[in-house]
Amino acid sequence: MSINGLFPMDKWNFKSHSILEDLPLDEAKPITEHMHDQPCHKGEIIFREGAVPSGIFFIRKGKVKKYKIDTQGGEQIIYIANTGELIGYHALLSEERYPDSASVLEDSIIAFVPKEDFLQVLNNSKVLSQRLLKLLSHEFTVLANSVTFFARRSVRERLATQLVVMREKYKENYEPGMDVEINLSRDDLASMAGTARENVVRILKEFKEDGSIETRGRKIIVKDVHKLLKIADQ
Missing domain, CATH: 1.10.10.10 (Winged helix-like DNA-binding domain superfamily/Winged helix DNA-binding domain)
Incomplete structure (x- = not known):
């Protein structure tokens, strides 16, 4: 059954799948030309917390978990990313190391977009910049909702x-x-x-x-x- 109207799914999803949709061809070209697809097996690490980002990742097919490791070595899953979503762009935008890790939950196809290509499109595309700003604002809301939820339930x-x-x-x-x-x-x-x-x-x-x-x-x-x-x- 559908849960439309029963459950606020938007409060739990990052919506990154919409960022690259329907971009003008000339703006999207640097991304699509150099996007490299890589089959990944279940359990394979995409990036690790503390590593220096060299690009972003687009999930062509499959699911990826984003997580942090605590001081006792325990894993805390932050988010499950689905087909069509982007991951790894936070560290690239902030020019910092990855704040978390990501690994594949099931056999997947992950496309890699080099840092230079993504930033070139971002610098030249008003559409992408606006979408990314909106997405980051939405993600803050999702994370704030999650923190409140975990504290009270x-x-x-x-x-x-x-x-x-x-x-x-x-x-x-x-x-x-x-x-x-x-x-x-x-x-x-x-x-x-x-x-x-x-x-x-x-x-x-x-x-x-x-x-x-x-x-x-x-x-x-x-x-x-x-x-x-x-x-x-x-």
Whole structure:
């Protein structure tokens, strides 16, 4: 079922997929001419926190997690980027090192755009500059919403919300009535919900028992999104 009108998905998405759409051909040419596609396997690192950026990355197909490592070596997932989204541009724009890491969640195709080409288009394109400014403003809102949400909600509420968000991100060629399989490890779900793996396993079992979800191996299928939305208090 659709969650339009039931869940504010815009509060959880960065919308970077729209930045390069329909740019004037002469402005987009430096990017498209030198964009290099690279098949990436599940688990492959795209960039690491602290590295110097040499360009940006466009997700042709697949999913990528952005995350930070804490002082104990634990992983905190900041965002799941989907097909059509850009990653790695924050560090390039600020002329700083990467503030986080990115790795592939599933076999994907990632296009690399060299720093010089992206900046050339950005400097010459009013359209791209305006879109990027709007995107960065929106991202601030998303991150502020996430911080507030994590501070005020229980683990159960956070996990229910993340399952609703991931259900939307894993929709491919979706038609009403189709099952949507969320293919994430329990460790990744724990990182997203800010809790221990054991808590995720326990709460997923509870969700399964009340009919909110089904599981097929590690895959999760949301069967009653209304129940999850009620738990999430959205």
